[in-house]
Amino acid sequence: MKKQVSTNEEFKRGAWKPEEDLILKRYIEANGEGKWTTVSKKSGLMRSAKSCRMRWKNHLRPNIKHGQISEDEEDLIIRMHKLLGNRWSLIAGRIPGRTDNEVKNYWNTHLSKRNLNHQGQSMNSVNFNCKKRRSMVSDTNDTQTISIVSTKQQDESNIFNGSDERVDAQLSNPSSTTSTSSGAEEVNAVQRYATSTTPDNSAAGDTLKIISEEEIYSCWLSDEPTFYVPFVPSLDYSILPFDSLDNNYEDCWTNKLRLHDLVED
DNA sequence: AAGATACTCAACCGCTTGGAA
């Protein structure tokens, strides 16, 4: 696309030629991926390490899917973006063969305008900036807290082991209503769930924090989860960016989320 | 036919992160 830019700098810039692609591909096939400064120097390409890495990652690496984004892929992008915001690499990680650059471009050219009108209708349709997510989760004004009055000393003594009874109770929380841009009232579909201040052995007196589905997702996706959540069968665990679909999502949800911010009334 | 405008997307840029020294 970009025309070759004449430059006095050390590295060549602009669009890659087929012969350059071939050189880079052969070099990486022979020497492996990574060490991009070495690739840059030893491949014979007069390209920067960044340029080599980008070209490989976005165009030359195996299993890259080129061409039209399918409806399924588009749907996934929209759903993921609603939850994650502009975290393109995370989104792309859930769409085999697509790169973050491609997803980003597709969003900016095809989807951003279409989805603009939907933003703001839900308090959770927030672009989760990576660095803001933690504070958003803990600072949200819409947060409610409840206290456990009693718990049975059997299965339900730990409400975070997937007790359907407890989950159902949370699902019954009333949904809020919001105004649309057209002025009409519509039901906010965001469900609310309970979290805990402790991972295990929740007991009477524990405080639960009522949060949204999106907050659960964003909490899990953050590097430092802020609270524990129960396993909620109705959530779509498949959208989470695990490396392998073989992960036991239930274990992940019940055991791995850690508490950082105690919730108080 | 030709110029203007809009759209697409590859490539670049600046910043952040994480590991090694």
Next chain:
DNA sequence: GTTCCAAGCGGTTGAGTATCT
């Protein structure tokens, strides 16, 4: 604890192409 550097990320740019007038 600090500095340095490689790698990765998201935002932006701008050439090429398509569409409109």
